[in-house]
Amino acid sequence: MSIELVCPAGTPSALRAAVEAGAHSVYCGFRDETNARNFPGLNFSPDELVEGVRFAHAHGAKVLVAINTFAKAGAMDAWKAALANAETAGADAVILADLAVLDHAATHHPNLRLHLSVQAAAATPEAIAFYADTFGVKRIVMPRVLSVEEIAKLNAAINVETEAFVFGGLCPMTEGRCSLSSYATGKSPNLTGVCSPPEHVAYTEDKDGTATRLAGFTIDRFGAGEQAGYPTLCKGRFVAGGKTSYLFEDPVSLNAASLIAALAKAGVTALKIEGRQRGKGYVAEVVRTFRAAVEAIDAGRTEVEVGRLLAGLVEGGRQTSGAYKKAWR
Amino acid sequence: MAEHFRGELPRLLRLLAAPAGFLPLGPALTLAVRRFARRKPAVFDRLGEYGKCSFLIEPSDLDISFLMVPDGSRAEVKCLRRRASQTADVTVRGPLLVLLGLLDGTFDGDALFFNRAISVSGRTDALVALRNAIEDAELTPADFVGATGGLGRLVDRSVIGGLGLARRFTGSPIPGDPS
Incomplete structure (x- = not known):
């Protein structure tokens, strides 16, 4: 081997x-x-x-x-x-x-x-x-x-x-040092073993598709048939500079x-x-x-x-x- | 129900399945889950406090849905007419054959979610706990009917073979295959 x-x-x-x-x-x-x-x-x-x-x-x-x-x-x-x-x-x-x-x-x-x-x-x-x-x-x-x-x-x-x-x-961040999950939820993979703990994740559907929410923050919204990703902030889609995009990393x-x-x-x-x-x-x-x-x-x-x-x-x-x-x- | 999505039962089979809503599926499934809880209590230990949560399972290609509280030996399953408005801690919706594939581990839940083959809402933590408990349960069709030994193996072979054929026929996603 x-x-x-x-x-x-x-x-x-x-x-x-x-x-x-x-x-x-x-x-x-x-x-x-x-x-x-x-x-x-x-x-x-x-x-x-x-x-x-x-x-x-x-x-x-x-x-x-x-x-x-x-x-x-x-x-x-x-x-x-x-x-x-x-x-x-x-x-x-x-x-x-x-x-x-x-x-x-x-x-x-x-x-x-x-x-x-x-x-x-x-x-x-x-x-x-x-x-x-x-x-x-x-x-x-x-x-x-x-x-x-x-x-x-x-x-x-x-x-x-x-x-x-x-x-x-x-994971696009320097692992062990990422605080994105902690910022939103108070829990992180580093200290509690969970990135985007599921008790803070919610999916809601409306006429425009499905919204992903993490601790109340809407971090992505995808239309019917559009591929989805994990509900992590690093792969969230945000508006910055007038453009909507995956700011850190694509799903x-x-x-x-x-x-x-x-x-x-x-x-x-x-x-x-x-x-x-x-x-x-x-x-x-x-x-x-x-x-x-x-x-x-x-x-x-x-x-x-x-x-x-x-x-x-x-x-x-x-x-x-x-x-x-x-x-x- | 007029639109046909990948993996859903064709119209003829949906019509044939329609009388299922009048069968005593709820009591039968309640007995099956309680029987399984007695045989494999570790599965329900893994579920922990989430065993008391309610899970609404909605096959998108049938006119019935299932409301389950998987609380071990006190588990309960109700079969509901689809139009009945029902609230639950968690709702999972998808084609029947795909949902059955989650039960026996044929499909990976995350992959089905990424591909939008299933949709989920409600308490994500409870859903994750149920998914992981089911994953480890290694459920077989024989578990649902309480068959063991040679009869159990025969039930498993027949049902799993039949489901495989049905999935190919309906174009259900297969593991590793892009949607």
Whole structure:
């Protein structure tokens, strides 16, 4: 296996779907604010994680546990419990962002393999060396703001593995430092594990179409038949300078399948598919498609086109290679 | 109902389905959900407090709708004539075959929403919780009729095969396929 495929699982059934579809690794989180997909009804209880790890290992797959929100000052118990539960379950690694959580893991769970979450936004050799030297971090999940050329340069300057997002929701902001959701709702992926928490989201229909509201702010309005996106401020449509447009980012999904060979050549160890909040239908389809793409690259092909195969699953009906190809700069 | 959208039942099938409104679907579905709650309580644990919310399911190609309160062993489903004005915490509307595909995990809810195959209104948090609980439930047709063992497998094969054929016939979206 030349490159590892890391796949999302929001529920035990999604974990099984991912493993059966060919995931080399599955990432998931506990049912609380310790992970960045803290949505109602989603995620794993400690017992479900034990069973999930057992299932994955029996099928030759690994389980990585995301504990990647930032702990509350003076109230770290949930994060400490998550680390202990991940170790008890036999997780192959934990994905962390917060310095205190990293320190606790390195000190009290020395056998846990540590990955640095994209939420830590480490994108320089100096920052990565700090995490590696201080806490023994073995892998960095890279922010989605780097080009392939920048990733190649970064990999040449560091001595830890790198993991790159290749498909799914595209966060256009510097992750871990975005306050847009907090501004509107008081909750954020960084601290409470939810961007645009669903209790603040409302869709209302009228003769002009559907309006998306976040905490009372109308952030988009789309007509009948017009493709929709997630209800996040970064993908909202606003009027500025007399023009209505998506000011920050269009509703669009990342698809870097055509860059798998280039990312492998740039030294990337693992490819990550976003979507723990998505259903097992999405998980199975995307994982199966990307596993075939990875195997095709392994077999010597230089480029694989999977955009058409997954077009029905993407946000806004559109796909982009994001910052990996920085034509927009 | 005059307009025909992708994935909706053709007019002839809608007419054939019309008498369904006079069948005791509500009590039958109530029993099925309560039976399922006894067999798989973890699904309703996942739903948590949202089990007490009301969900109005409106198949856009039928003249009936379903009002469900998925409160475990106290769950209740009512079958309503479409014209009845009914309020609920959450309303989900879409073609019957697409809604059934959400139940068994054939379709991804977000993708259906992006493609506008379904529309939703009301409490988004309750809807998200229900979607995730159903996702993990791995519901099969046999669960609804209480069939197990060989009979259950036969029911599943027959119904899933039939639904697949019906979706192809009606042009329902298929996973990964652009709308």
